Amino acid sequence: MASLRCVSCIAIFSLLISCIFVIIGIIGIALGPRIMQNQINKQLPLTADSDQLAGWSTPPVPIYLQFWLWECTNPAEVVRGGKPTVFQRGPFTYLEHRNKAGVYFNENYTVTYRQVISYTFLRNMSAEDESVKITMVNTPIVTIVSLIRNQSNITQEIFNFVKDIYKETLFVNRTAGEWIWGYEDPLLKAARSIPILKDLIPDDHFGYFYGSNGTDDGLYTVFTGGNDITVLNHINKWNGVSSLPYWRTPWGNQINGTDGSWFPPLINKDLQSERLYLYSTDICRSLYAKFERHSSVLNIPTELFSIPSEVFLNSTLNPDNIAFGTTDSGVLDVSVCRQGAPIYISLPHLLYAADQYKDRIEGIAPNADIHRTVLEVEPHTGLVLSAQKRLQINVFLQREELIYDFKNIAEVILPAIWINESTTIDQKSADDLNNQVLRYFTIIRWVSIVLIPVGIILFITTLVLLKKRRSKDESTPLLYAGSSNTIASDHDY
Template sequence: MRLRLCCVSTAGALCVLLLICGIALELTRVLQKLVNNTVKQQIVLENGTEAFSVWQNPPPPVYMQFYFFNLTNPAEVMSGDKPSVVQIGPYTYREYRPMEEVKFMDNGTRVAAINPKTYVFEPNMSRGSQDDLVRTVNIPAVTVMEKYKDSILARLISDLMKAKGVGVFETFRVGDLLWGYEDPLLKELHMLVPDDHFGLFYKKNGTEYDSYVLLTGKPDYQDFASIDEWNGQRSLNWWSSEECNMINGTDGASFHPIITKADRLYIFSSDLCRSLYVQYECDVSVQGVPGFRFVPPADVFSSPDINPDNAGFCVPPGHCLGSGLLNASVCKQGAPIIMSSPHFYQADQKFVDDIWGMKPIKEEHQTFADINPLTGIVLQGAKRVQVNVYLQQHSSFSQTGKIQTLVFPVMYINESAFIDEESAKKLHAVVLNANVVINIPFIVISVGILLGIIFIVLMCRQQMPPSTLAEREPLLSS
């Protein structure tokens, strides 16, 4: 009889525990929704919010590192041999990119701003100086030859290049190649070209800027910081399909809150002249703050035979270079610029094999963003892009010699950001508080289970016959 009472007591206790678990799980769902709703209300571009302050003046330092490829065998390349390059750098600059002239529109659902960028050289974080010399492609000369190869002016320009000693490869100062210099050939051709200066980032250092109209995250939190207009455009006009011309997502500096591993996050890159997407790769922790690592999958840059959605990026239409490459000449004033990941990471092996010195490594050359999933804040990230030039022979220009048709690497960029210690502490506190709130039901469950076990033990002990207890006392004492 007493054993039966013990079993009944145990069953009753278990029923109570199951009821507690059910209530706790439901409470967890309610609290999770409450936390999410609170975050959604706070992560919005609106005066007075922390999200707006971070967006307007990003606290984590951003650094732009430039790596150049120095050509070691120019004469052999002009005779048809494979180029051999040596990577030099990095040349590191601190990047400042505040949002200015901020103006809210449409009842606070959109915000307009300009985004000037300033770069300050950091010698202590660089390997070399801005006065270093690098031998690489003469991009202005190659651009002129490409533009006038079928023109009646080709012969005159070729003779002018011979007279001025202008060739396919030249030696430049790093600082000039980045920020601009007066090019002798462009100066002679001033009647044919809009500007006689050239630089990979010419007028980008505090002079020219991008203008944006962004969605604030009201009423839909998933629209937070999404680009609605870029430089007055709601779509691009460089590519041959509507899908490829879309301006999707944010600028990559921030994302909407409440991110899941199944999400596909879109980024618009003005450097690449296109939108792309990133997907979850793995969990990470940055200064104690949990995050998800998102990376662009290989499909983003695959050739149309692998990913038909990329057919619109082939220019002219139907002329595709292969996986991992983007012909950006249409948005680079006609210069034969080809964009890729550094060292042709995720590109067809052919492009790696065409150049001595290419060594693609995922950890060094992959673009990634580590994002806190609760707030959408970027903990650390790196945008890595390589600038290449398409080279080929032109019968109308003897300067091209017997050069092979190839994609020649000029330099690559590693634009990186890492959350500062103060911001990490604030974010860690937010995440910790949210976790405490969400985990309250699990604490209740744990306490309930513990109390239930104690209750069952006491009830069964009370129901045991005295003889059984007497028999157990010596065993317990021993």
């Protein structure tokens, strides 16, 4: 009897364990990822002592900035009214150093900082040395002509006189480094010495990224995510304001999203309708990326987002873009935030631009695979594991009867320089992310998957063994009874 009772206790315990395995497995599959994500969400917000503060302040992975300069190969023909033929030179590659300075945590779940950025030239990753000379459109003279276009004839004649003294022409030859980082322009310097022109010209240096090496692009205040993880790293204010003064509508002037380096987690969101907003000081506006497909970076599952062509459509095709002027699709007039310089922003090679712009240039070859902006985001943390952020700076040329070199030129948006700011997580960082965060999702998933069949097998096995045991126990007393009767009969004889 004691043996039977012990077997029953073991069977009950085994059945209980099997049920627990199945229940834990089901809970693990149904709720495990959500529980893990909640734990991650508690760790993601930025604080003065958070683990991710160092990586946020100084990115541990290399960031590269590459420049391609558009050389004009037929400047004389352009001056006579011909179609420009351009040829891209580059890349000229620089290692980008980022460091957030003056970090201050505010009481309203925001943090304020300046991001200081400097660059180091990488000859081994560049097609040519930055000292190579390239013939490009003389943007300083184009800028001055644009600024004095509505001034008096006397002002224009004075400029013509100064321009002739310095023998300035529509196209000039400068080194790649000068075109990128700047040089003192003699015409700008001379024009600033003339009282009637001084107020129109803010600086006597020119470079497409003049003043950008070793400086910051403004004072940022972003949300830490401490009270709402869905706004983690979203910009609250830039240079003390939450909206811009440049565009035509309040919507267009809104500063939306992040700086593009880190987004809130994407888990439990409808990726097909999700928009990742980011604000770019380069184009003086916010824009968004849309989900394209699932991807992976160093075997880490990611979601690939890209900036869609609809962002660049004209206001007829995309009414939201009425805020950004009346240009046709593919280009954005940013002269309002470039001190009046006739600068237009597009994607490289005028990708997604209207035919009227592309048809006026020879030498461009737009290709969405290599000229668009793409971001690969790890969905549990919102970290951008790989990014290719691309844009092109163009100069708007138009005829001006009173200025020599501008009398016969055809109206054209002329490509000047295009950039690719890229980064991809390294193997060490990928391993750290896996070991500290992502592997626990894998562990929970596989443990849950294993527990359910193990529990079911254990439950069935226990029932089978218990049934066999009971069958044996039921038949044993009959055998014993038969044996006793036989022995008793023998003694009678």
